Amino acid sequence: MPDRTKNDHTSNGMQCxxxxxxxxxxxxxxxxxxxxxxxxxxARICKTCGPLLAEAEAGRTWLKGLTxxxxxxxxxxxxLASTTGVDTQRLRTMTRAPQPRISWWEHAQASYLEPMWAIxxxxxxxxSFGMAFFALSVSLTVxxxxxxxxxxxxxxxxxxxxxxxxxxxRVVRYVDNVRPVLEVQAALRGIKRxxxxxxxxxxxxxxxxxxxxxxxxxKQDRNYSQTGEKLILASDPLGPSNRDLPVVSVTxxxxxx
Amino acid sequence: xxxVQVVAMLVRRCIAGDATAWEEIVQTxxxxxxxxxxxxxxxxxxAQDLTQExxxxxxxxxxxxxASKGAFVTWVTTITRNLLVDHFRKTKQDRMTDSMDSTASDxxxxxxxxxxxxxxxxxxxxxxxxxxxxxxxxxxLGKLSPELREAVILRDLQxxxxxxxxxVLRVPEGTVKSRINRGRAELGRLLQRxxxxxx
Numbered sequence: 001m002p003d004r005t006k007n008d009h010t011s012n013g014m015q016c017x018x019x020x021x022x023x024x025x026x027x028x029x030x031x032x033x034x035x036x037x038x039x040x041x042x043a044r045i046c047k048t049c050g051p052l053l054a055e056a057e058a059g060r061t062w063l064k065g066l067t068x069x070x071x072x073x074x075x076x077x078x079x080l081a082s083t084t085g086v087d088t089q090r091l092r093t094m095t096r097a098p099q100p101r102i103s104w105w106e107h108a109q110a111s112y113l114e115p116m117w118a119i120x121x122x123x124x125x126x127x128s129f130g131m132a133f134f135a136l137s138v139s140l141t142v143x144x145x146x147x148x149x150x151x152x153x154x155x156x157x158x159x160x161x162x163x164x165x166x167x168x169x170r171v172v173r174y175v176d177n178v179r180p181v182l183e184v185q186a187a188l189r190g191i192k193r194x195x196x197x198x199x200x201x202x203x204x205x206x207x208x209x210x211x212x213x214x215x216x217x218x219k220q221d222r223n224y225s226q227t228g229e230k231l232i233l234a235s236d237p238l239g240p241s242n243r244d245l246p247v248v249s250v251t252x253x254x255x256x257x
Numbered sequence: 258x259x260x261v262q263v264v265a266m267l268v269r270r271c272i273a274g275d276a277t278a279w280e281e282i283v284q285t286x287x288x289x290x291x292x293x294x295x296x297x298x299x300x301x302x303x304a305q306d307l308t309q310e311x312x313x314x315x316x317x318x319x320x321x322x323x324a325s326k327g328a329f330v331t332w333v334t335t336i337t338r339n340l341l342v343d344h345f346r347k348t349k350q351d352r353m354t355d356s357m358d359s360t361a362s363d364x365x366x367x368x369x370x371x372x373x374x375x376x377x378x379x380x381x382x383x384x385x386x387x388x389x390x391x392x393x394x395x396x397x398l399g400k401l402s403p404e405l406r407e408a409v410i411l412r413d414l415q416x417x418x419x420x421x422x423x424x425v426l427r428v429p430e431g432t433v434k435s436r437i438n439r440g441r442a443e444l445g446r447l448l449q450r451x452x453x454x455x456x
Contacts, residue, residue, distance in 0.1 A: 020435060021431065021434065021435075023434075023438045024419075024434040024437055024438055025434075027441075052438075054445070055441070055443075055446050056438050056441040058441075058448070058449060059409075059440070059441030059442055059443070059445030059448070060413060060441045060445075062394045062397070062444060062445065062448050063394065063409060063413035063414060063444065064413060065390065065394065066296075066391055066394055066395065066414060067391065069291070069295050069301075070288075071287055071288055071291040071292075071305075071308070072301070072305060075291065075308060075309075076283055076287055078305075079283050079287065079309055079313075080279075080280060080283060082312075082313055083283075083312055083316040084276055084316075
């Protein structure tokens with residue numbers, strides 16, 4: 001640091017101490033007239049004050065280039081918490097977004113129904129439910145149950161018992177009616193088998209083996225069994241050892257009182 | 258910056274127990290106080306703690322504010338400055354960052370800022386360069402003695418006039434100007450040396 005304690009007296013009459021006092025005003029741009037001229041002349045002539053002016057100007061420019069820093073977002077709430085102890089109502093409303101009022105049905109829907117529905121919507125479950133519904137509807141149709149009858153169902157024990165016996169009698173009558181038809185069919189199959197022993201058609205099988213397009217079952221065979229021998233065996237339902245066995249049809253007769 | 262009557266009313270409401278008025282004061286002045294603390298203390302964590310302390314002290318002594326004696330912002334800045342001095346003494350930084358005028362030779366031997374900051378020769382982005390520049394100036398500011406530092410912070414960063422600075426620092430206006438000049442010159446010298454070594 002140069003020694004600036006002595007009062008240098010330059011040719012324009014300004015001393016270094018005076019220059020020091022005027023330096024900040026000069027940088028602020030408030031000097032004018034003869035004072036400014038003397039100041040500038042001294043800065044040009046004095047080997048100490050000239051560099052000082054340049055350095056101070058540079059330092060001021062650096063400092064002016066500094067921008068304000070942003071305080072942390074939590075600073076205000078921390079200050080309020082440490083001074084008043086509690087955050088104010090306005091802060092609470094700012095930090096906490098207003099919750100929309102929801103009904104119990106919307107709440108239940110969001111909490112229970114939506115997750116369950118998401119599971120049900122999976123393809124495998126949807127297919128299972130579909131098949132179950134189909135099987136149930138077919139069963140009910142066969143049993144003669146109509147949806148319109150459900151409203152007239154009586155749940156008294158005697159009524160339930162009566163319904164049970166009626167349904168059982170209907171099933172027995174159905175089997176009795178079908179029995180002659182089944183017996184005739186069984187007899188015809190036996191006669192046909194005795195007269196024309198079943199033979200596998202190799203050529204046909206070969207054709208089937210070569211023509212595997214457009215048929216899902218055959219495509220499946222191609223995927224799961226790669227040999228032609230298995231294809232032939234699969235086409236013969238009884239197999240060579242069971243070919244001459246008699247067909248036995250069993251009918252069970254049960255009577256319900 | 259502030260309408261005296263509005264601030265006086267705000268202070269009166271606050272003293273009367275109006276939490277909204279206090280919140281308004283905090284919202285208005287937290288940025289300014291945080292920036293003074295950050296530039297003086299150097300780190301964000303210290304600045305946060307100090308800002309919080311300033312407001313706690315302000316909250317306790319708000320009734321002692323006299324609008325006839327000076328502007329509220331000067332009063333707030335005085336509290337901030339006093340706490341910064343206390344903080345400075347507590348952390349004993351004054352031994353590490355002694356006055357540059359008295360120990361100019363120390364700075365000649367000290368590690369230049371160019372060795373403390375990353376290479377600035379090829380920053381890919383102008384924003385990155387600007388940020389590095391700001392960091393460099395901020396570091397250089399921390400190298401100034403506390404007397405010079407507080408003077409240039411209040412003048413060049415907070416745009417306070419010399420009279421208010423003199424009131425805050427409790428020194429004559431001539432001393433304030435002298436400190437500001439020396440602080441600027443010291444900073445300019447440090448940064449010129451730094452960038453001369455980098456380039």
